[in-house]
Amino acid sequence: MNKTDLLSIYEELKSLITQHHEEIIAFGRELFACPELGFKEVRTSEILSSFLEENGIPCTKGIAMTGIRADLGSGDGYHIALVADMDAIYVRDGAKTYPYHSCGHSIQTAVLAWVMKLLKDSGLVDRLGGTVSFIATPAEEFIDFEYREGLRQEGKIRYFSGKQNMIEQGVFDDIDCVLSMHINGDSGTLFDIRSTLAGFMVKKAIFKGLAAHSGVIPHLGRNALHGANLCMNALSYMKDQFPKETGLQLHPVISSCSGSVNIIPEEVVLESYIRANTLDELMIAGEKFDLCAIHSAKALGLECEIINETGYMPLAQSKEIGDVVYEHMLEICEDAKIVKNVVSGASGDVGDLGYLIPAVQFGFAAVKGRVHSCEFEIADEENAYINTTEILLKTVCDLLAKPELQVKHEDYLTRKEFYMKNWLQKEH
Numbered sequence: 001m002n003k004t005d006l007l008s009i010y011e012e013l014k015s016l017i018t019q020h021h022e023e024i025i026a027f028g029r030e031l032f033a034c035p036e037l038g039f040k041e042v043r044t045s046e047i048l049s050s051f052l053e054e055n056g057i058p059c060t061k062g063i064a065m066t067g068i069r070a071d072l073g074s075g076d077g078y079h080i081a082l083v084a085d086m087d088a089i090y091v092r093d094g095a096k097t098y099p100y101h102s103c104g105h106s107i108q109t110a111v112l113a114w115v116m117k118l119l120k121d122s123g124l125v126d127r128l129g130g131t132v133s134f135i136a137t138p139a140e141e142f143i144d145f146e147y148r149e150g151l152r153q154e155g156k157i158r159y160f161s162g163k164q165n166m167i168e169q170g171v172f173d174d175i176d177c178v179l180s181m182h183i184n185g186d187s188g189t190l191f192d193i194r195s196t197l198a199g200f201m202v203k204k205a206i207f208k209g210l211a212a213h214s215g216v217i218p219h220l221g222r223n224a225l226h227g228a229n230l231c232m233n234a235l236s237y238m239k240d241q242f243p244k245e246t247g248l249q250l251h252p253v254i255s256s257c258s259g260s261v262n263i264i265p266e267e268v269v270l271e272s273y274i275r276a277n278t279l280d281e282l283m284i285a286g287e288k289f290d291l292c293a294i295h296s297a298k299a300l301g302l303e304c305e306i307i308n309e310t311g312y313m314p315l316a317q318s319k320e321i322g323d324v325v326y327e328h329m330l331e332i333c334e335d336a337k338i339v340k341n342v343v344s345g346a347s348g349d350v351g352d353l354g355y356l357i358p359a360v361q362f363g364f365a366a367v368k369g370r371v372h373s374c375e376f377e378i379a380d381e382e383n384a385y386i387n388t389t390e391i392l393l394k395t396v397c398d399l400l401a402k403p404e405l406q407v408k409h410e411d412y413l414t415r416k417e418f419y420m421k422n423w424l425q426k427e428h
């Protein structure tokens, strides 16, 4: 396809967006008013699937509880996934706690569903060739553990993140690249591109000793708190072995201690997140954590059991696809309004996808009030809903029309095997 053809497609898309401007924003408001926590996005799923089906796009529903996938195109050729988070989080306002879309995920679902509708209306996927899938993923926020543990015990989910369950089920096996977006907390800029997200893992070390009267026979006891304390020291020394740029963060807490003040503690639980900017460093830090815990316990004649909960991988975005997105941002605003290469301390399960498949999650500014707080408000609807729709539509067209942009991981299967074995694994 030559450049003139592509430019006329862009014009066609822009006029479609203008025509539906109010409806796109109204759909965003409707989803914003429907905040549901992870794996409980029942209404959200209904709104999205009815919208797509009414527009002639069939959906598979109920994936990993509430997830949706809808495909456009022949199933052949380059295959782009438009991936949207669905869930809200709890916020507090004084004494009240309630679910609220203070991470802006409702914007993602609204915009990506509209991108699908406009692709369908324009017939562009058939004209350009290839396949585009809308994939709405439940439970991105890493919260509400008791409920999710219940689901896991009932066999309804295997992991606390929607994307992780969907990856295991093969929902992404035929996808070549992932396009997604997320609100950022910036003001004064409009977008961010090629930002990284930190990865994290969750560790629980249970130190087990022997209880004894602390005044009469302390020497017959084995103090589990001593083991946990020794481990705390070892962990803070261990942090010194990582250079600053790895972003290693580790803040252990003692989350429980058995007994009372006249008893040598028999069981102590030490918990920590470990965060790092790269997968290699994160895996090394995880191994070192285990060694610190096990050997601190051994040194004092204690036992130590380590329980791992799967966290999220660090996100490294696809540079090639990021460049395409960036070009279309420049058609909306000047370069100074686009922040580049932010190293964020935040995490997301899009990190896992980005390891398996070339992925982009660009950021857009639109917020008044802090992200994740009850003060969050969508102040710039034009940027949140309209500009993002334009960028995504144009990027999809570029990727379908230009074979030289169609990056993919040829070693997806090897990556998935490593991922299943070394990341989603659990040791008890």
Ligand SMILES: [Zn+2]
Pocket: 103, 141, 372
């Ligand atoms: Zn969030």
Ligand SMILES: [Zn+2]
Pocket: 085, 103, 104, 105, 140, 182
């Ligand atoms: Zn979020």
